[in-house]
Amino acid sequence: MNNNILEVNDLKVHFPIKGQLIPKTVGYVKAVDGVGFDIEYGETLGLVGESGCGKSTTGRAILRLLKVNSGRIFFEGKDVLKLKKNELKETRKNMQLIFQDPYASLNPRMTIGDAIEEVLLVHNFGTRLQRNKRTEELIQLVGLSKTYLTRHPHEFSGGQRQRIVIARALAVEPKLLICDEPVSALDVSIQSQIINLLENLQKELDIAYLFIAHDLSVVKHISKRIAVMYLGKIVEVSDSDELFRNALHPYTQALLSAIPVIDPDSKKKRIILEGDMQDIMEPPKGCRFNNRCMYAMDRCYNEEPETIDFGGGHTVDCHLYK
Structure with a gap:
């Protein structure tokens, strides 16, 4: 029996870029380029990645606040992208958004x-x-x-x-809250209060969350599962505890290594990523992480990695494991 409140399949959101002199489309920003995941009733899925990877765009696209180029979004079995105006308004009662900046x-x-x-x-x-x-x-x-x-x-x-x-x-x-970095603008002490509030509300009201953030330590505290996003694509999905215990994708490993450790005697090694994310207008051929990955092979520059299932809901898109 399908217990998913939300299913996203091959979602793509591309923003057209107009020329400066002539109002003609000269390219596209591929903010979300083939994203897929699901959320069960009452579950929290954390969506993490550095700024500019497409997390917030994904959240807004689910609510149809942005134009979707292709893909499917199912909420309680209904195809959100095919809903008419009145039907969409009724569905949005059950899908609400918490913004990053509460003052704005x-x-x-x-x-x-x-x-x-x-x-x-x-x-x-x-x-x-x-x-x-x-x-x-x-x-x-x-x-x-x-x-x-x-x-x-x-x-x-x-x-x-x-x-x-x-x-x-x-x-x-609502039955689903999309939380778009709801604690990133707050002091650390206040962050924990808001996270605890969201957890208590979830238990009391049986709400599902899509929790968008860039801080993995915050996401681990509230999420049952975590999806890691890089340059418009999800590269790894896993149970929260499993991800912290056995991260597979080199990008996920780098994110985890950046989490501060309280123990001064800890021998945890920080993974420093060289370079920046590639131009989202011109995503690289092959793996999108190839210019920053210490394990990059020839095939990483030519072939896009397939999704490999390690069981227990742990999947990764990486040539290292094929």
Whole structure:
């Protein structure tokens, strides 16, 4: 029996580049270029990778906030890319987004209560009295006082604003939250509070998360499985504990080596990647990681690696294991 709330197959999102003198398409930024994964009901999938690899674009494409060039997105068995306007609005009640910058995602002229109630109005939720009651329940659900509802965003700290954004995302009782780097703009001490809040909400409300981040240590804490993304493609997927114990892709190994270690006597060796990500307009032939990989072979520059299944949900795209 299929227990997946979300299935993404061969997703591609390419942005056209226009010429400076003549408004003609001269190329494409291949931000997402053949991504596929699934998420079960109530599960958290972490999506990690360095800035510019296409993580946030993937999240927005799932919600159809961006134009998708090709691929399939199934939410509870429905093909999201084929939904009409009214059907999409109804489906989006069950898929909500938490943005990276909580201040930028809140209207500075609206009170917190109005910002949360706006979601309820858009989805035709109850009477004004019912909406007020629901708004009070939501703000208390994320650990804030209902007396805050009359205040404006600038009166709150970053952590409080992120709690408000989470409350707003939960307003219409979604089944899936796409968390786009929800703690990267916060202090480390506040990050742990928000992560714990999300974990408690997941247990209480049985929500699934797509948790997008660049910090593997944060992702490990909240995710059941982790997908590692590089230059528009997913290169490794594994159970969280297995990935930290037995990372296979050289890029994943480099990411793990960059996590700070508290023990001063630790002999953990840092893997320093030379060079930068290749131009996303002109992805390299073969493996996209070939110019930075210490194990690169001739075939890495000519053949695109296939996905190899090591069992237990652990897959890797790398010629080293073929």
